[in-house]
Amino acid sequence: MVTPVIETRELTYIYPDGTQALRGINIKLTAGQKIAVLGSNGAGKSTLFLHLNGILRPHSGKVLFRGSEVRYHQRDLLDLRKNVGIVFQDPESQLFSASVLQDVSFGPANLGLTKNEALAATQEAMRQTGITGLEGRPTHFLSYGQKKRVSIAGVLAMEPAVIIFDEPTACLDPGMALKIMALLDEQSQQGKAIIMSTHDVDIAYDWADYVYLLKDGGVIGEGEPQHVFLRRDWLDRCDLTCPTVIETYLELTGSGLLPINKPIPRNKQELFQSIRSASPGSGPLLKTARHG
Amino acid sequence: MLLIDYYAYSNKLSSVHPGEKFIFFVITVTICLGLNSPVTSLAVVLLTGATVILLARVPWRVYLKLMLIPVSFLVVGVLTVAITFTKGGGEFIWAVQLGSITAGVTPGGLELAAKMFLRSLGAVSCLYFLALTTPVTQMVGILRWLRIPSLVIELIVLIYRFIFILLETAGRIFTAQSSRLGYRNIRTGYHSFSQLVLSLFVKSYRQSQAVYDSLLSRCYDGRLNFVEAQYRWSWVNIALIIAADSAVTACWLIAGGYR
Numbered sequence: 001m002v003t004p005v006i007e008t009r010e011l012t013y014i015y016p017d018g019t020q021a022l023r024g025i026n027i028k029l030t031a032g033q034k035i036a037v038l039g040s041n042g043a044g045k046s047t048l049f050l051h052l053n054g055i056l057r058p059h060s061g062k063v064l065f066r067g068s069e070v071r072y073h074q075r076d077l078l079d080l081r082k083n084v085g086i087v088f089q090d091p092e093s094q095l096f097s098a099s100v101l102q103d104v105s106f107g108p109a110n111l112g113l114t115k116n117e118a119l120a121a122t123q124e125a126m127r128q129t130g131i132t133g134l135e136g137r138p139t140h141f142l143s144y145g146q147k148k149r150v151s152i153a154g155v156l157a158m159e160p161a162v163i164i165f166d167e168p169t170a171c172l173d174p175g176m177a178l179k180i181m182a183l184l185d186e187q188s189q190q191g192k193a194i195i196m197s198t199h200d201v202d203i204a205y206d207w208a209d210y211v212y213l214l215k216d217g218g219v220i221g222e223g224e225p226q227h228v229f230l231r232r233d234w235l236d237r238c239d240l241t242c243p244t245v246i247e248t249y250l251e252l253t254g255s256g257l258l259p260i261n262k263p264i265p266r267n268k269q270e271l272f273q274s275i276r277s278a279s280p281g282s283g284p285l286l287k288t289a290r291h292g
Numbered sequence: 293m294l295l296i297d298y299y300a301y302s303n304k305l306s307s308v309h310p311g312e313k314f315i316f317f318v319i320t321v322t323i324c325l326g327l328n329s330p331v332t333s334l335a336v337v338l339l340t341g342a343t344v345i346l347l348a349r350v351p352w353r354v355y356l357k358l359m360l361i362p363v364s365f366l367v368v369g370v371l372t373v374a375i376t377f378t379k380g381g382g383e384f385i386w387a388v389q390l391g392s393i394t395a396g397v398t399p400g401g402l403e404l405a406a407k408m409f410l411r412s413l414g415a416v417s418c419l420y421f422l423a424l425t426t427p428v429t430q431m432v433g434i435l436r437w438l439r440i441p442s443l444v445i446e447l448i449v450l451i452y453r454f455i456f457i458l459l460e461t462a463g464r465i466f467t468a469q470s471s472r473l474g475y476r477n478i479r480t481g482y483h484s485f486s487q488l489v490l491s492l493f494v495k496s497y498r499q500s501q502a503v504y505d506s507l508l509s510r511c512y513d514g515r516l517n518f519v520e521a522q523y524r525w526s527w528v529n530i531a532l533i534i535a536a537d538s539a540v541t542a543c544w545l546i547a548g549g550y551r
Binding site: 050053055078081082084085086088090092093094095096097098099101102103105106107108109110111115118119122135136137138139140141154155158 | 297301306307427428429432449450452453456457460499502503505506507508509510511512513516517518519520521522
């Protein structure tokens with residue numbers, strides 16, 4: 001079996017005020033995998049993420065990076081943080097400098113690279129996120145979407161093996177959300193392991209190849225999206241809804257318009273395809289939207 | 293301040309090497325303060341004004357408005373120098389008798405006041421040149437080059453960034469309050485404002501925690517390391533700076549030097 005890049009075992013965490021934020025969480029992630037973490041507000045998603053690069057230290061349980069347990073001394077932590085990047089939900093809390101270049105180059109400059117190497121890494125990250133033209137602009141003149149991309153570039157520039165995105169599409173317009181998701185796909189194709197938290201079941205179903213459902217600091221369900229999103233009981237407990245693709249598919253099969261012997265469509269395109277092939281002698285009924 | 297910040301980024305000289313702008317500032321302000329003559333001061337005011345308006349393309353109305361701020365302070369300050377109080381007589385251009393004391397304007401006092409006014413105005417206009425053409429983010433590079441302690445530089449970087457976060461947050465809270473009639477009269481206004489300050493404090497604290505977490509997750513080791521933008525020195529600009537400042541010095545010589 002492949003060693004997971006990052007893994008947690010029975011992770012528990014109690015906030016200073018006594019709130020138990022995590023209750024024995026087990027998750028694992030291998031290279032190139034795309035994981036979605038879903039759960040209602042306050043389920044513990046962000047707290048879990050802060051454990052994955054050692055910002056928070058668990059009360060019990062452990063975090064394993066490339067198979068070896070993270071011991072919380074400086075060298076281990078630096079190594080972990082080099083390899084696990086977090087893109088925080090609010091870009092404002094990530095941008096510490098008014099200069100885009102200064103902010104993006106902060107990570108690479110901490111890695112002990114030479115000035116030119118750090119600059120090259122910075123420029124590459126800015127190219128990937130499409131913010132090359134913003135170099136001279138101060139962050140307080142940027143739009144929310146631009147700030148978001150700057151904060152992503154700041155993490156990409158460190159070239160981590162694992163990237164954690166805390167609600168990457170929250171507060172973004174649909175067009176920008178699509179661009180960010182395309183960026184996530186691109187990073188995943190480069191072999192990076194990606195974890196994303198989201199409230200958007202449609203995006204999660206379409207994008208992820210493994211899903212964890214969190215509720216009150218515990219994992220109440222996990223598996224492949226086709227499996228997880230069919231569990232109404234799990235979804236209800238997490239205050240989630242069923243993805244539109246599955247709902248439509250179930251409606252169509254339930255009313256006999258689609259045969260039930262086929263596997264559940266993975267995305268909008270697959271659903272439309274099965275509708276097209278099922279309806280006798282018709283061309284495309286619906287014009288497929290850009291995004292699946 | 294925000295107006296200056298806006299033009300610092302959007303002016304036509306913003307992409308010029310910060311070092312060139314800094315050198316121009318240092319030489320010009322040294323000439324202005326060192327060669328104490330009204331002609332030099334006036335030449336400096338005109339030179340920096342022309343540079344800001346014609347080269348940096350800051351609208352002249354904005355520039356005049358900004359200049360009016362220090363001018364109003366200067367006028368008040370200089371008035372006290374211009375007016376002389378004396379018990380005896382003397383050569384007065386204009387005077388009033390207050391009992392045994394004569395208060396008035398002497399030719400010497402007036403000359404001194406005018407000199408001081410122009411000299412201060414010259415220095416202020418140099419400072420405006422720097423502030424209007426060089427964004428804080430570029431100033432950080434200059435400060436690093438000047439070997440200013442990194443603690444000071446990091447504080448400047450963080451404080452500058454946080455000013456805008458604070459302003460934006462305060463603005464948002466204010467909007468939220470006013471949309472629920474939080475400022476309909478003085479009483480509710482005081483109450484709302486106190487709430488605003490309180491929540492601003494709490495929010496700033498949480499924000500600083502969040503920023504610290506995000507810095508840690510990018511391997512923060514207690515020092516804010518980052519790469520500075522690269523600029524090219526322009527020999528043409530250096531030559532222009534030398535020419536302009538030589539011209540100012542020439543004005544001083546023609547006007548009589550130290551005499």
